[in-house]
Amino acid sequence: MVDVARARRVMGIETEYGITALGQPVGEELHPMQLSNHVVKAYAALAASQPADWDYETETPLRDIRGFDVPRAQADPEQLTDNDLGMANVILTNGARLYVDHAHPEYSGPEVTSARDVVIFDKAGDAVMARAAERASQSLGRPVRLYKNNTDGKGASYGTHENYLLDRQTPFDRIVTQFSAFLVSRQVFTGAGRVGIGQSSKTAGYQLSQRADFFEAEVGLETTLNRPIINTRDEPHADAARHRRLHVITGDANLSEISTYLKVGTAALVLQVIEAGTLKSNVRLSGPVTAMRTVSHDTSCSALLELTDGRRLTAVDLQETYLENCRQLVEQRADTFTELALMEAKDLLARWQDCLDALRSDPMELADQLDWVAKLKLLESYRRRDGLGWESPKLAMIDLQYADVDPRRGLYSALVAKGRMQRLVSDAEIELARIAPPEDTRAYFRGRCMEKFGSAVVAASWDSVIFDVPGRQALQRIPLLDPLRGTREQVGEIIDASSTVLDLVSALGR
């Protein structure tokens, strides 16, 4: 039985990776979709994964949380993510989805319930992509490079999306009015760092975030055009009567484990405060879209942002406000946390505070913790040694290569190898997570089914697995509407004891 009083926050991260193939193509140049397709297929072959269709039945990309559906005919084609275009799609044994999204290979990590697990499964995605790129390079006869970044610096941006399951009862306008300023100000520790200012890098320089310049609205449904700070897609992948899924599209793809940990851990805590309705301060920004850029373009982290009540605060001050509110919530409602969740919450509060203190005194103190600072320090070393201006292509190259997923070339990996980046998790944990699912969500059932009965899975999605069972006429659809059901505790023994898929569905009472 799930202890409702100690409910856990279900969350995860999905990332589109930048992609390029070097060398002269033999014959026609590949369309980026085809190239991405090669990458996903290469990993599927490597992992001996069975291809399965994606079950689009419960997807609703045009449903708006504000209570309406965008008519299909009026939608931009890019919004129709529930179309099966025949591109490669693999459900991995760790419960993640690996597929082609628009023109990028995308890894959607499995649902987890702790920030630390988000880090582990996010890094597992990088490991998946590193192997996929290597295998695709071999099969295409050309080097394929994958980057965990969010822009090509020429006007294109691609996303890293966080997902947080919310209680449906929380009024959505409260999310807009109380969460926007959090997303704007958190760039001081979530930024991955970027060489170039403006969507097309027209101005030379350095900024905190890869994504900030691409936001044009405060609230909206789209993720690829007129990007909003608060996204309203209402596609909970769960019981819609109980849950919404907050789809956060402002985040950068982080290489730093601490950046990712703080990014999702603090967001989950703040959402808890917002759901509890206990946020005590006004945090409404006068111009959130402009403020998004102001924060990102200020490496001193001291620019003032105007609030609707006329106060002017720095991003760090705003974060401090959220932190104080979260600390109160954790103190007052400690009994609603599981033991592990409480430990993690306390660790997050301490790290969050240390980070804000360091940002106030000198952001460069965080060069071994945060992506944007680590990258800036590296770039500044090059600028000093070689006398380079910010317009130098070499600096843009370093920016890009910081995010190369191949550990032999990636500059983030080089810093890690030199002991210059603090870590939170081990290589062994990441390698296990590349293969095995988390144990405390429905991703366990999905992942174990792919591992053990993959050849019988016709299709799957976040909230279903569909089996073709020998001896049964109809396909068997196992619904997984509750993200906290299908855990190891609940189904581990059944899966272990089943030697055939028929055993499994019979044991599940189907």
Next chain:
Amino acid sequence: MPESEHSQRRTRRHEEAEETTEPGPGAAESAHKAELDTEVDSLLDEIDDVLEVNAEEFVRSFVQKGGQ
């Protein structure tokens, strides 16, 4: 007085000797900084080895086209 001069010089020499055998904090800092610079330089050298050769060409050709 020659003797006091002598003792002064001895003291000075003693200080000098101390400085060379046991560097003060200032010297330690600059030695540490030199060490760091060498470390940074060696990191940059290593990175130079893995950086794509033609940065300008590479960066220019890195374009992410739309999916549709």
